[in-house]
Amino acid sequence: MTTDSIPVIDFSPFINGDTAARAAVAQQMRQASSAWGFFYLSGCGMPADQLAEAFAASKAFFALPDDDKQAIAWQNAESNRGYVGVRRERLDDSKPGDLKEAFNLAPEQPGGPRNLWPAALPTFQPEMEHFMAACIATADRVLEAFALALEQPDDFFVTAHNRHHHTLRLLHYPPLPEGYTPQDGENRAGAHTDYGSITLLFQDDAGGLEVRTRAGEWLAATPIPGTVVVNTGDLMHRWTNHVFCSTPHRVNVPPQAQHRDRFSIAFFCHPNKDAEIACIDTCASADNPARYAPISAGDHLLQRLNATY
Structure with a gap:
């Protein structure tokens, strides 16, 4: 743990260690989440081959002709699925549209919205469903550690997320054309905070x-x-x-990478839509009384999505 850079935490003692080891990792995660709202997690148990497969599938999807991608375009915040073209999203509403394209999918629920799959990539669906399952398993472990850090029952957060109302988002930041100068305030992703409980972000080596x-x-x-x-x-x-804390972040266009592709994959972990988000008892005190009225997780998400698109 350091104070001058984003912390790196080894998660393997939480997965494989005894009670003391698990408590120590949970405390590191609490410190990082309080001071930074961000940390790197190593040893999280996510198989490297699954991650490589997911990035390869993402690159294949974004390489499709635009007509193929637009045929499964994002339609509304209620489903929040499908393809989002370059500049369609504006994460910072004071700046131009983001220099990225994205594809949203989610674990399907009985009677709920269905994912939109590209007809030209028959293996894309099973690859993405396989990867989502691995992300859910990792997110549940992180949520279990957070519960321990906040002196709650181990399943406190996991139970509140057990309907898997999550979103998996594939992201592609295309190279900028030769000689192109970004407009005032233009970014690959504008400054923003994430909407849900936690995010797992997998990056390539392009930076930004x-x-x-x-x-x-x-x-x-x-x-x-x-x-x-x-x-x-x-x-x-x-x-x-x-x-x-929920910390603002952005994806900049570093000069050394503006003429190359950048790919990342974000797993947005969101509570059950009917979960009531109310101040946890161990997080309130006379010096820090509850700041917010309770809200349902679903209402909060819709408010944020409708303001973004």
Whole structure:
């Protein structure tokens, strides 16, 4: 744990260790989530071959002709599935549209929205479903550690997420054309906070992710092989009464990478839509009383999505 760079935490003692080892890792995660809202997690148990398969499938999808991608375009916040073209999303509403394209999918629920699959890639669906299952398993372990860190029952957060109302998002940041100068404030992804409880972010080696420090400075979250970036989102910020922080971050266009592709995969972990997000008892005190009225996780997500597109 350091104070001048985003912490790197070895998660393997939480998965394989005894009670004391698990408690020590949970405490590191609490410190990182309080001070930074971001940390790198190594030893999380995510198979490297599954991650490589998911990145290969993502690259194949974004290489499809635009007509194929637009045929399964994102339609509305209620389903929040499908293809999002370059500049369609504006994460910072004071800036131009983001220089990225994306594809959203989610674990399917009986009677719920269905994922949109590209007809030209017959193996894409099983590859993505396989990867989502691995992300759910990793996210549940992280949530279990958070519960321990906040002196809650081990299944406190996992139970509140057990309907898997998550979103998996494939992201592609195309190269900028030769001689192109970004417009005023234009970025690959504008400054924003994430909407849900936690995010698992898998990066390639292109770089560009930046995290805003408490002092207001932007710090590069340089890719570290073998790690996943974990950050706490707005609902965790609210749930924990600001004990865990939801930190602004963005994807910049570093000069050395503006003429190459950047790929990343984000797994947005979101509570069950009917889960009530109310201040956790161990996160309130006389000096830090509850700051927010309870809200359902689903209402919060719809408010944020409708403001973004």
